Amino acid sequence: MLLNTLLLALREIRRNLLRSFLTILGIVIGVSAVITMVTLGNGATLAVQQQIAALGTNLLMIMPGQRLGPGRSSAGAPTFKEADVEAIRQQIGGVHVVAPQLMSSVTLVASGRNWSSTINGTSNEYFISNNWKLVFGRQFEEAEERAGSAVCVIGETVRRELFGAASAVDVLGQPLRVRNFSCEIIGVLLSKGQSGMGSDQDNMVVMPLRTVQRRVSGSQRVDVLLVSLQDGSDSERVKASLTHLMRERRKLSDTDEDNFNILDTRQFADAMAGTTQVMTMLLGAVAGVSLLVGGIGIMNIMLVSVTERTREIGIRLAIGALEREVLLQFLIEAVALAALGGLIGIALATLASLALSAVMQVPYVFDAGINVLSFVFSAAIGVVFGYFPARRAARLDPIEALRHE
Amino acid sequence: MSGTPGEAVPLIRLRGLTKVYGQGQAAFQALRGVDLDIEAGEFVAIMGPSGSGKSTVMNTLGCLDTPTGGEYLFHGLHVERLGRDQRALLRRRYLGFVFQGFNLLARTSAQENVELPLLYRGEPAAARHRAARAALASVGLAGWEHHTPAELSGGQQQRVAIARAIVTAPEVLLADEPTGNLDTQRSHEIMELLWRLNDERGITVLMVTHEPDMARYARRIVHFVDGRIDSDTRNPEPAALADHAAEAR
Ligand SMILES: Nc1ncnc2c1ncn2[C@@H]1O[C@H](COP(=O)(O)OP(=O)(O)OP(=O)(O)O)[C@@H](O)[C@H]1O
Ligand SMILES: [Mg+2]
Numbered sequence: 310m311l312l313n314t315l316l317l318a319l320r321e322i323r324r325n326l327l328r329s330f331l332t333i334l335g336i337v338i339g340v341s342a343v344i345t346m347v348t349l350g351n352g353a354t355l356a357v358q359q360q361i362a363a364l365g366t367n368l369l370m371i372m373p374g375q376r377l378g379p380g381r382s383s384a385g386a387p388t389f390k391e392a393d394v395e396a397i398r399q400q401i402g403g404v405h406v407v408a409p410q411l412m413s414s415v416t417l418v419a420s421g422r423n424w425s426s427t428i429n430g431t432s433n434e435y436f437i438s439n440n441w442k443l444v445f446g447r448q449f450e451e452a453e454e455r456a457g458s459a460v461c462v463i464g465e466t467v468r469r470e471l472f473g474a475a476s477a478v479d480v481l482g483q484p485l486r487v488r489n490f491s492c493e494i495i496g497v498l499l500s501k502g503q504s505g506m507g508s509d510q511d512n513m514v515v516m517p518l519r520t521v522q523r524r525v526s527g528s529q530r531v532d533v534l535l536v537s538l539q540d541g542s543d544s545e546r547v548k549a550s551l552t553h554l555m556r557e558r559r560k561l562s563d564t565d566e567d568n569f570n571i572l573d574t575r576q577f578a579d580a581m582a583g584t585t586q587v588m589t590m591l592l593g594a595v596a597g598v599s600l601l602v603g604g605i606g607i608m609n610i611m612l613v614s615v616t617e618r619t620r621e622i623g624i625r626l627a628i629g630a631l632e633r634e635v636l637l638q639f640l641i642e643a644v645a646l647a648a649l650g651g652l653i654g655i656a657l658a659t660l661a662s663l664a665l666s667a668v669m670q671v672p673y674v675f676d677a678g679i680n681v682l683s684f685v686f687s688a689a690i691g692v693v694f695g696y697f698p699a700r701r702a703a704r705l706d707p708i709e710a711l712r713h714e
Numbered sequence: 715m716s717g718t719p720g721e722a723v724p725l726i727r728l729r730g731l732t733k734v735y736g737q738g739q740a741a742f743q744a745l746r747g748v749d750l751d752i753e754a755g756e757f758v759a760i761m762g763p764s765g766s767g768k769s770t771v772m773n774t775l776g777c778l779d780t781p782t783g784g785e786y787l788f789h790g791l792h793v794e795r796l797g798r799d800q801r802a803l804l805r806r807r808y809l810g811f812v813f814q815g816f817n818l819l820a821r822t823s824a825q826e827n828v829e830l831p832l833l834y835r836g837e838p839a840a841a842r843h844r845a846a847r848a849a850l851a852s853v854g855l856a857g858w859e860h861h862t863p864a865e866l867s868g869g870q871q872q873r874v875a876i877a878r879a880i881v882t883a884p885e886v887l888l889a890d891e892p893t894g895n896l897d898t899q900r901s902h903e904i905m906e907l908l909w910r911l912n913d914e915r916g917i918t919v920l921m922v923t924h925e926p927d928m929a930r931y932a933r934r935i936v937h938f939v940d941g942r943i944d945s946d947t948r949n950p951e952p953a954a955l956a957d958h959a960a961e962a963r
Contacts, residue, residue: 313833324821624817627778628831628878629806631799707778711817 314634318642322649325614332610333650335603336690340654340683341661342596347679348662350589352671357581359672360503367544368438370572371534371551386568387559388530391518394432396558397534401550403542408434409518410533413525417514418486419471426467428487428514430521431535438537441515445477446496449517457519459492461485464511465500485514490524492516544573593679600683603650604690611643611698622702623710636703643695644688651687655680723790725885725918726752726775731784733770733941744770746941747784754885757912757919757952759929762938768922769890771938775920776809776888777801806834810879810917814891816871818863818878824850825859828878835882849877853907869900876907880917887911889921893928905931909954927953 322329374386389409397407411430416423433448435441446462453460463485472480477497484491501510522529536551538544548571555569615622625635658680666673733745744767752758760768773779774786777793778801786793788808793801805811810831818827828846837845850859853873863871872892879887889908893901909931912919921932929935930953937945 313836317833620817621819624819625830625834626802627776627805627811627813627817628834629802629809630834631802633799634834708773711813 311637314637314641315645317638318645321638321642322646328610328614329646329649332607333603333646333653335606336600336647336650336687337603337654337657339596339600339603340651340687341658342599343593343683344655344658344676344679345661345665346592346596347589348658348674348676349665349669349671350585350592351674351676352662352666353669354582354585354589355674356671357585358578360501367538367540367542368574369536369538369544369548369551370574371536371555371569372572373532373569375566375568375570388532389534389569390529391531393531393534393555393558396554397536397551400554401536401547403539403547405537405539406434406437407537408432408438408535409531410435410535411518411521411526411531412533413521415487415514415525417467417471419483420475422471424467424470426464426512426514428516428521428525430516430518430525432518434537435515435535438535441501442499443496444499446481446494448496454517454519457517457523459490459520459524460495460517461487461492462496462498462515463494464498464513464515466509466511467514468497487514488525492520544575548573597686600686600690603687604647604694607643607647607650607691608694608698611639611695612701615639615698615702618702619705619710619713622705623707623713626705626707627711632703636699639699639702640692640695643699644691647691647695648684648688651684654687655684658683723787724751725754725789726750727785727787728771728775729785729787731771731774731781731786733767733774733779734782744941745774745781748941748943750936750943750946752918752920754918755912755916757909757931757933758921759932759935760920760922760938761924761926761929761935762944766938767941768938770941772888772890772920772922775886776811777804806831806882808885810882810884810887812872812875812879812887812889812892814894816863816868816875816895818871818874820864821862823860823862824855824866824874824877827863827874828881831878831882845881846877849881850874852880853877867900868896869903872896872900872904873907876904876911880911880915884917886918886920889919891922891924893923893925898927901925901928906954909952913954 371389373388391409394407394409397404408431413428413430415426415428417426429435432454436443436448443462444465448462449460452458463480468475468477468480471485472483480494480497483494485494498511498513498515503509518531536547538547551571552567556565556567559568561568622635663673728748728750731745731748731750732743735742735744748767748771760771762768770779774781777788777796780801781794784794788804791804793804796804818824819830825843825846828849829842832842832845847856847859850856853876855870855873855877858866858870858874863874866874872895876887876892879889887908892908893904896904905928908919908921911917919932921928923929930949933949933952935945935947935949936943937947
């Protein structure tokens with residue numbers, strides 16, 4: 310009986326192909342919107358996680374100034390010194406490498422072209438702490454670091470903007486003008502692309518710390534200390550001992566507040582990923598509402614269909630259909646329509662997600678859960694919104710229905 | 715079981731049947747106490763002026779409608795006490811319907827239309843196909859199985875409707891003005907068909923008609939006036955018998 314009813318329902322759907330299509334359009338759009346949103350959101354979350362992993366796993370950044378908040382500022386807080394790097398390296402356990410960082414915005418000139426970029430004065434440890442690989446060339450030599458020689462490693466964007474077609478090998482040994490001095494390019498970094506926040510990580514020139522201190526900033530200061538942790542070391546504990554050490558070195562009394570703060574990129578990554586996840590859920594929920602509206606569309610058309618087919622229902626009742634058989638037929642029709650809409654929606658969503666993730670440059674992550682959930686939900690919508698019209702059909706008086714024109 | 719001992723219970727027995735449509739001021743009494751016995755194998759024509767309650771009594775006999783008062787016994791069973799689904803099961807098992815307006819499912823082939831009652835009975839597909847084809851053949855529509863109602867003439871549509879009514883081998887065939895939408899030639903063909911079903915298969919036929927010509931095929935003619943039976947007469951020589959007698963001569 311169930312199979313027969315299903316066949317009847319499918320025949321009915323086929324008999325009114327255009328109307329059936331219009332009926333399920335809402336469901337199709339709803340399902341594909343939900344799945345596309347969630348799939349893209351998942352892709353974005355993954356992208357953020359990947360980018361932050363590329364930044365260096367478990368990296369602590371020590372910055373001058375109090376933790377940002379109302380009534381607080383970093384202005385006037387003392388910066389760091391090169392000696393801090395050595396102190397951390399020697400006194401704190403669980404640390405992999407420590408790198409200083411001194412940043413400065415500059416205009417670069419090479420082969421007759423200008424380009425605005427950032428200079429990053431640091432040490433070879435920086436390549437380790439922040440996960441940078443070289444495509445060509447070499448890192449700094451110890452003597453170069455000590456002497457503050459005019460050598461630099463450039464990012465991919467700088468290479469492209471200044472040297473264009475010249476390959477990475479060809480730019481090695483070329484001069485690069487920074488303000489009033491010229492430095493030799495000794496290496497090119499492997500591209501990392503955009504950061505999680507959308508800035509171009511490859512637009513950067515890396516130089517030995519002392520070179521930047523002497524020739525660009527003209528001071529002994531260090532802006533940021535990058536502390537990369539060993540695998541499996543407890544970042545909370547390292548943070549605590551770093552705080553202790555830095556307070557000591559900066560001669561803070563017990564009542565003074567910290568005049569530096571330690572940023573944990575892992576926490577930062579989790580927060581970022583959390584934000585995209587919340588966004589995903591929000592977008593998914595909005596799309597879910599459109600799915601609900603699709604369900605109301607089904608109810609609407611099914612009600613029209615019951616009125617339109619009153620005579621047919623009368624015939625069925627007259628030749629011996631039971632109330633529940635008519636109910637079941639209309640219900641199955643609604644569910645079959647909704648489920649069909651769900652399937653088409655899934656197919657559409659797959660295409661849309663593939664296309665959009667390519668355009669938005671986020672990875673395509675197939676999520677079986679949301680596909681199954683959307684399908685089940687659309688079928689459930691068929692049951693809920695199909696029930697009322699179906700009951701109305703089943704309760705018709707056969708004589709009245711037969712007389713209906 | 716009702717009926718006095720010793721007396722055989724007729725297939726259909728109506729006792730004091732009344733039907734009131736509407737309520738209060740608008741109430742209208744369509745049946746005013748109908749007593750009627752119909753034996754298995756009869757061919758009864760119901761006649762009478764418009765509005766005399768013919769369709770109302772047919773709908774009640776067909777278990778499509780419930781009377782306001784009185785009794786309807788089918789095989790001794792009190793139909794007026796049955797619920798909707800029980801009456802549907804009775805229709806499905808014992809009754810076949812033919813309507814004035816044919817009432818076939820549109821855009822559905824003759825074959826599928828005829829199979830419909832069997833579908834609700836839960837017959838397997840193979841048996842359904844076979845029975846439907848046989849029923850269509852018995853109304854002279856072999857080869858027309860795949861035509862939809864729109865592709866059939868009125869007479870053919872009515873024959874499909876008859877095939878649908880008899881495909882379940884019902885005991886009673888109820889026809890409300892089955893020739894009302896047909897020309898004289900087609901009407902006689904349909905009446906011949908009904909007469910044969912009654913004569914050869916022993917199906918009890920109850921038919922409403924306005925036309926005395928068509929009523930002549932019946933063995934018994936019941937006349938309704940104003941919701942009551944006005945006359946109930948035997949037809950000693952049904953039309954088809956006369957024709958056969960003429961042929962034999
Ligand atoms: N659903 C209804 N509601 C109200 N009145 C009704 C209803 N059905 C029938 N009637 C009335 O009951 C009376 C009997 O109707 P019925 O259909 O039985 O007549 P009939 O003998 O079949 O007439 P006709 O030859 O025109 O078909 C009519 O006066 C009709 O108006
Ligand atoms: Mg009538």
